[in-house]
Amino acid sequence: xxxxxxxxxxxxxxxxxxxxxxxxxxxxxxxxxxxxxxxxxxxxxxxxxxxxxxxxxxxxxxxxxxxxxxxxxxxxxxxxxxxxxxxxxxxxxxxxxxxxxxxxxxxxxxxxxxxxxxxxxxxxxxxxxxxxxxxxxxxxxxxxxxxxxxxxxxxxxxxxxxxxxxxxxxxxxxxxxxxxxxxxxxxxxxxxx
Numbered sequence: 669x670x671x672x673x674x675x676x677x678x679x680x681x682x683x684x685x686x687x688x689x690x691x692x693x694x695x696x697x698x699x700x701x702x703x704x705x706x707x708x709x710x711x712x713x714x715x716x717x718x719x720x721x722x723x724x725x726x727x728x729x730x731x732x733x734x735x736x737x738x739x740x741x742x743x744x745x746x747x748x749x750x751x752x753x754x755x756x757x758x759x760x761x762x763x764x765x766x767x768x769x770x771x772x773x774x775x776x777x778x779x780x781x782x783x784x785x786x787x788x789x790x791x792x793x794x795x796x797x798x799x800x801x802x803x804x805x806x807x808x809x810x811x812x813x814x815x816x817x818x819x820x821x822x823x824x825x826x827x828x829x830x831x832x833x834x835x836x837x838x839x840x841x842x843x844x845x846x847x848x849x850x851x852x853x854x855x856x857x858x859x860x861x
Contacts, residue, residue: 675719675733676710682726683708696725717801720859724804730859731781743778768793768844783858790816790851793844800840805859808834809843814851818843 683693690708694701699718706712707722716730723730774785798819809818810832818825819842820835826846827833835841837857845851 676708678733679704679722679726680708682728682732686726688726693722693725697721715799715801716857717803720803720805723859729781730857731776731778731784743775745774782860783856785854785856787812788853788855790814790843790845790853792848792850794848796847798842798844800842802840803837803859805837805857806834807837807841807858808832808856810854812852812854814849815846816843816851816853817846 683690690701690704693699694704697704697718698721703712703718704722707718719733720730723732726732768791770789770791772787772789774787775781775783800819809816809827811827811829813829815829816827816831818827818833819840821839821841825833843853
């Protein structure tokens with residue numbers, strides 16, 4: 669997927685334009701130098717948490733990695749416009765590069781945004797050893813199709829089509845379909861600068 673390739677190169681380009689070393693970004697973000705290098709070289713696209721940490725270390729918004737444009741007015745995204753060429757897959761586990769979510773960005777053209785809206789296809793996962801993630805900000809999820817399970821801290825929430833949840837994403841969490849099932853959600857992620 670082309671956007672997966674763009675994210676690593678954008679991070680590297682931003683880091684180099686700010687005359688920052690891999691080590692400096694790693695130290696500022698709390699990631700290892702190897703993790704940052706792997707992301708920059710498109711070997712691994714992690715969950716949103718590490719990307720948000722890198723964005724903070726670079727002093728940019730997460731959306732900067734996802735094709736920012738200069739549109740200041742409203743942005744309309746038609747259903748026919750989010751296709752596989754514009755989608756982004758994240759891995760929640762750098763070891764085996766497991767990918768269970770495909771993100772379809774809905775506002776890439778909107779400049780200066782503080783929210784990241786996505787339609788997300790959640791693919792079935794095997795097992796229950798989920799690696800939880802946490803990052804600054806808030807998330808809103810609305811279930812469009814299927815059923816979800818959300819681990820949030822020590823609690824687990826089951827959501828069906830039409831249900832929604834709003835939470836502080838600083839608490840460790842994991843979003844996945846019910847065992848062996850897929851789902852589709854609308855997710856809006858807010859990340860403060």
